Amino acid sequence: MKQNGKIKDFLLWTVLAIVLGLIVSFAFLPLLGVDPVDSLKIMLTETFSDKFTMGNILIKTTPLILTSLAFAFTYKANLYNIGAQGQFYVGCICAVATTLALQTKLPGVVVLLLAFAASILGGGLTGLLIGFLKAKFNANEFLVSMMSTYVVQYVMQLLLRTALQEPKHEYLKTAYIDNSAWLPKIIPGTSVSLGIVIALAAAIFIWFILYHTSLGYRVRVTGLNQDAARMSGISPKKMCMTAFFISGAIAGLAGFTEINGMQHMLLTGFESDIGSYGIGIAIMASANPIGVIFAALLFGTLQVGGTALGHSTDAPASVIDVMLGFVMLFVLMSFFVRRKLEIRKLKHQKLQKGEA
Amino acid sequence: MSEAVIELKHITKRFAKVLANDDVSITVHKGEVVALLGENGAGKSTIMKILYGLYHATSGEIWIDGKERKIASPKEAMALGISMIQQHFSLVPAHTVTENIILGNCKGRVDIKAKEKEIEALAKQYGFDVPAGEYIKNLSVGTQQKVEILKALYLNARILIMDEPTAVLTPQEIDTLMTFVKNYVSKGNSVVFITHKMKEVMQVSDTIVVMRNGKICGTVKREDTNEKELAHMMIGHDLETLQAPGGDDLEKKKKRLIVEDLTIQKKDSAPVLDHINLTVHEGEILGIAGVSDNGQQELCEALYGAETPTQGKILLDGRDITATSVKDRITMGMGYTASDRYRYGMVAEMSLAENMLLKASYLKNWVSHGIINWKKLRQYTERQIKEYKIKAPDCNVTVGSLSGGNQQKVVVAREADMGKSLVIFDQPTRGLDLGAINYVHKTILGEKNSGKSVILVSTELSEIFALSDRIAVMYKGRIMGIYKNGELTTEKIGLLMAGYQPDKEEEA
Amino acid sequence: MQVFINLITRAFFMSTPLILGALGEVLAERTGMMVTAVEGIFLIGAWGGFIGAYLSGSMLAGFLLAMICGLLVAALYGVTTVYMHQHQIVMGTAIAILITGFCTFFYRVIFGIQTVPLKVTPLSVIRIPLLSRIPVIGQVLFSQNIVTYITYLLVPIVFFVIYRTSLGLSMRSCGENPEAADAAGINVTRTRFLAVLVAGCMGGVAGAYYSLCNVGMYTSEIIGGRGWIAFGICFLGNWNPVGALIFGIVFGISDALGTYVKALGNAAIPSELFSALPYILVIVLTVCRKQFNVPAKLGANYVKED
Amino acid sequence: DEPDYASMKIVLILPGSIDDQSWNASNNAGAKACDEQLGTSIEVVESVPVEEFESTFTEYGEKGYDLILSAGSQFDEACAAVAPQYPDSIYTVINGQISDTDNMVPVFPKEYEGSYLAGIMAGYATENGNFAVMGGESNAPMVKLMDTYDAAAKSVCEERGLDFTTARSFVNSWTDVSATKDMAAQMMDNGADTVFCYSNEGASGAVQAAEEKVGKFVAFAADKNDESSCVYGSVPMNWANVYPWIIQGVAKGELKGAQEVGVAEGVFEAKYSDACSDKCKAAVDQAIKDITDGKIDFTQYFSEK
């Protein structure tokens, strides 16, 4: 009952914040001679008019769920893995390398499974390395994970120029992977692949790990109070590495769904923002793995809407970032306002009770 | 009576979830010590924080020197000559003594050397031995407390609020503090003294204000009351008297814990534990007395597996456990309430139920195949809440939202249950109110009577005498001797705690 | 030899904005505030600096506008973190996204679609009389632009403020133990907010350095992660202005060396790895440096429930 | 009888921002030229991220566009994946090469022809015969165009009796002006006096460096003659000459299969600055003629065959 009211409150405020964020961003459009009301109409009709575009929302949502889970998982352990972008790239590299190497030699399903495993392992090990540096050398994980993304990005460029380059050796990308190693499409009339199901499953899996297993419990304890963890026979170092491994693995998994499910090759500059979007999404969902799904869906919708806006009107592409930025800003602010009001309400209730 | 310097009139303070002060009125006169007494969470700290400008009253008035004042911040309070020593140290560990004292009270360029001289002079004036240039993190808690006081004096405060200043001090340090308070008020200043210790109240105060549940439930003159009456006022009923430790014949009992030659010595420094030998039998409480920071915590942690000894052996039920980890020792049935429960014993942001699981995450109690059985755990927690009378709405609230006393109860409840064979209590009642102390003592005796071995570390001699079968005294990492309860007088134990070996001295 | 001197000169030249940004970061982080909006602040500084200088024709106006832009973004960051208690890392991310879009959007609003880059003449070098004639050192240290000189001047000033004044003491206390600072009558939230604003001003100028001192133009990728390097330098410099100076120079040199190696054009050397060099360096140095005097409450918002 | 261009539904898909002053800007200019010359109204979609290539192609296929233009080799494969599903739309990838189905008409600019012209200019621009050759990133077409550039510059140097030296480097970014400037400055410190840089926004950084180090710059892909006095000459890609040709060909149904365009088709033009000597202009003009006549075998210059 009380819980329900809270969720209702939360939804109300969040929707309000989103609307406000959109209004503010659209208010800038007349500066470029774009009619905001018309463009809003166009954006909505274009986004929700056909199945294909709505499918795109799910396609956009898929990796966002995963990168934001990656952040959320470590966040719960009071650790900051903001290198999900890099781990995602490692996942991409592993998935595409595995697939390209094996697609002609093994049946498609087997290749898919191996690519799946490789991306998880690759992303996980990258995460583990950060966790290890933190555990062993007490290196600041925020800084290290932030920098790791840049490093991975350049390594990826190097690989795309050398070992992984397409056979014609012309451009910084890999060859197209074979049809047999694509994740099957699940909704006819769209390009939505099994990836979205994998992402949803991952969200549930992470939720289960965090709240229903002793491993997740230990991760949370370590995050909240390392000393208490040590006094309880829990090794904070081990937990730190475990958390980073799982986090990296989830981000790496996004590489698999993107390569085998969506893009079918790897090229430079691929999905270069999902890491930072993931952070925003995780926080909008209060790092709750299930909430992450909905927040990611919101981001996916805004991205597709923004793209439609850019395609169908004279609004520039930068309007997407403006929109996402404002929406995030206002949602975060709404958290504060909601809390303020809640406290005031509580005080007020008490006051009346006191006087009664 | 002299004129009133402070009048708090009908102060009410509401936090989001609690009514902390409910129509509280207190008057403090010039040259007076007002003791503020009350159980944990009664609202003592809150009312004083309002006076000091840290919190703002929901309603009510503050009158200083007969004029109504609004105190919006500690700065304004200081300007009025009010200073407060917080319950939890408000010092910056990474700064020096001088930096801490002048914090907020200096302007522009700071000549640190000159300030250090100034502070040293001030310390000398009050007879405090405080190194002005030393970092706070390198000082003992007693010295830190003195720094807190100096900070207040530096401002020329005439009204000093002290929130549980003695909670972490040794008996000698407490005496010094009492002398200081008496001196200080004799110069026409006033003091508000918050404490849980009756003895101090009777020793130093002029007026005693007792609070319960945010309300004032009595204001009395010291001369007109006694400890028993105060206790009754505070908790609303009389305390149960505990059965004193019996002279059980330990020889007949099985030896549970044997510690041989236990030493911890880091390279190039004095040993923190120096060749410790001791034995604990089943159904025995071994009290460990001593001034704090004499190796008690290291001993507890070594026994619990959190510190690795450099030398020596630990045997539990005849098995050598020296090399085993904390996890193993939990499995073997050791329980441990660390003295700093907030840091080592609980996770404040987690629920009560989750905190009950803390030490058992590797055990099978509520976990099977790595999956937590929440239902069973919650049922267990609800039972514990009832059994230990923990003041909490249910098992889903966070431990951090409980008052200190109730937090301690949660930890005690868990550890008593975890420790199937041996429970180590380190300062189990520090900062607790009388009712809670009484309850914890009952629990400890209960554990002993059920056959468990108990190690009780305390700086409170009364606690040691009230509970222990045998008493070991620690000084600088050494055991000065182990005595049967009753063999030691207060004088003798005092000497032992200070490092003197009275018997040997006589021989010499 | 001349190649070497040029290399070091450029290293010092390129380290200026890093040091300046890191100094601002040091000031803010000493009060417990990580300015994770640093990348956004740099970017809007570059943007505002260019717009100001281009439209007015005055470099000073450019730097002023850069400062104001940095200040405004810092204010947004400060209000949401200090006063609204939102998570610092998250807020930084949100602001980075917003500013990226904002700068690109308004560059087009102001200048329309250009096919030729708009340019201003980069800030010229001021040769300090006599000193600039000292061999080697003269060219490296005393033939730089005014912003570099100011930055070097700021190092001892920031040092003095932090370690030798009451203000610095208050700031450090806010970062170490805000409760204690509060109890000592210091307005923690205001101190933190103001420190963030100062960091914003310095970050804005640092950003403008790229558009006004280096290339004389603005592009949306002009910062490209350098704000984060400044952020890292603050860490590596142990929250000390002198440390920031030293590591700023280290990064300037490593950057110049990386460029040197890439410029050799030896196809056998994977140039990508040299592009990644600064980032690798941050990781390696963070790992090597065991003892950090990190402000105890760095990154933790101070929430007083009343 | 001219086709009705105004009613054609055409979109141009660009990977970057239309104000990048280089690749995207010149393609955008091509679209604008068509609008002016033919009366088309081409929609331009900018900054399409790589992961959205396929969905964007599909979107416009679904909407039944007549011609879907995209500019950048990176579109090639995505186009190949989508185009067969929409046989009624023509897909043209500028800089693309794949033409699996009839409706795929990639147009590939022979950049190495253009850079050959730039190389001749550079040969006359230099005073010491020492060249800095820079690229945004390293890929095969980039290497080829650098090869012909070097070859042209070298032959001019030999003619002028200068010792020829060249160094080649990649910034690993198309947009980072600062890094590009640093790199150019470093290469000039190493002895080069003439800089060539094929990049997007980054190229302006190299111009800046050439100006500060008092060297020469030879621009490629965009006309930078007005940007600085150090720019000796430019070889811009003039898509305005090609886009109308593409649209006309498509509208009339004459354009089929993979196309290659170069100097002969007017994609690359030589723009001389005031500093250009007559000798240089003559040499370049001669080269344009030779290339148009097919007299130059460029494959001999390629380091990787």
Ligand SMILES: Nc1ncnc2c1ncn2[C@@H]1O[C@H](COP(=O)(O)OP(=O)(O)OP(=O)(O)O)[C@@H](O)[C@H]1O
């Ligand atoms: N900052 C706060 N926010 C919300 N509630 C608070 C806060 N501080 C105190 N309270 C509430 O006010 C009540 C009184 O707390 P207070 O700290 O004054 O108790 P106390 O009498 O000092 O207890 P103790 O003897 O343990 O120090 C508590 O029950 C607590 O719930």
Ligand SMILES: Nc1ncnc2c1ncn2[C@@H]1O[C@H](COP(=O)(O)OP(=O)(O)OP(=O)(O)O)[C@@H](O)[C@H]1O
């Ligand atoms: N920031 C806060 N927010 C909410 N409640 C608080 C806060 N700070 C303190 N409290 C409440 O204040 C009460 C008392 O807090 P306090 O720290 O004074 O403990 P305590 O009861 O005095 O215990 P102890 O005597 O061991 O110090 C607790 O119930 C706690 O919930």
Ligand SMILES: [Mg+2]
């Ligand atoms: Mg209290």
Ligand SMILES: [Mg+2]
């Ligand atoms: Mg308390």
